[in-house]
Amino acid sequence: MALNLVMLGPPGAGKGTQADRLGKAKSIPKISTGDILRAAVQAGTEIGLRAKAIMDRGDLVSDDVIIGVVRERLDKADAQRGFILDGFPRTVAQARALDTLMNGRDPLVVIDIVVPEAALVERLTSRLVCSNCGTNAEGVSVSAMDTTPCVRCGGKLKQRSDDNEAVVLERLKVYRRDTQPLVDYYRSRPTFRAVNGAQPMDRVYEDLAEAVDSAASGGALGGAVR
Numbered sequence: 001m002a003l004n005l006v007m008l009g010p011p012g013a014g015k016g017t018q019a020d021r022l023g024k025a026k027s028i029p030k031i032s033t034g035d036i037l038r039a040a041v042q043a044g045t046e047i048g049l050r051a052k053a054i055m056d057r058g059d060l061v062s063d064d065v066i067i068g069v070v071r072e073r074l075d076k077a078d079a080q081r082g083f084i085l086d087g088f089p090r091t092v093a094q095a096r097a098l099d100t101l102m103n104g105r106d107p108l109v110v111i112d113i114v115v116p117e118a119a120l121v122e123r124l125t126s127r128l129v130c131s132n133c134g135t136n137a138e139g140v141s142v143s144a145m146d147t148t149p150c151v152r153c154g155g156k157l158k159q160r161s162d163d164n165e166a167v168v169l170e171r172l173k174v175y176r177r178d179t180q181p182l183v184d185y186y187r188s189r190p191t192f193r194a195v196n197g198a199q200p201m202d203r204v205y206e207d208l209a210e211a212v213d214s215a216a217s218g219g220a221l222g223g224a225v226r
C-alpha cells in the first residue's frame, strides 16, 4: 500500500525537517510546491512555462497552475509508492482538487502538527543562523549567540531577519486564517491524525511515525474513507 501523506502545521513547527526524515525512512519523496514549481520552470514543461509567465508578470500562481504542477509531479514513477506533501494543499479548493487526483490511489493520510502559538513565537524568534553561510544553528540560545561560532564555517551567528515577533505573529495569523478551514475539511476522516509538535524533535518524530502507521492501517481497514 502506498503512503500518500499530507502534512499540515504552522511555520516553525518543524514540519519540513520531520517530513524529510519520514520520507527517507519510508523511501518516498517529500514534495513541496515551491521546489516542484522551480523544477517545472527549469524543465520547461508546458505548465512550468505558464507558471513562469505568471511569476514574470509579478502575479501569484493560481490554484489551477499549482494543481497542474502537483498532478505532474505525482504522476512520476517515484511517487507511485507514496509521497509526502509539504505546503500543499493550502486551501480547501486545492484539497478538493487533490482528492480528485487521488481517485484510484490509496487514501490520503493527513497529519496536523499542532504547536501552541506561544511556543511557536518563542521558537521562531529565537532561531539563529550563520551570518556568513546561512546554516541554522541548532540548540544555541540567543544569549549565547555572540560567543558561539557557526559549526560549519566559524562565522558569526545572528537572528533570522524575518523572525522578529511582529512578523512571526502576522505569519501565524495568515496561517490560521488559511489553514483552519483545511484542518476542518480533513478532520472527520479516519486517516486524519493530530500530532503534538510541542516536544523535542525526536519525540515529535516518534509520535508522527506512529500516527502515520495507525492512520494508514486504519484507512485500509475502513475501506472507502471519502
Ligand SMILES: [Zn+2]
Binding pocket: 130, 131, 132, 133, 134, 135, 150, 151, 152, 153, 154, 155
Ligand atoms: Zn557558517
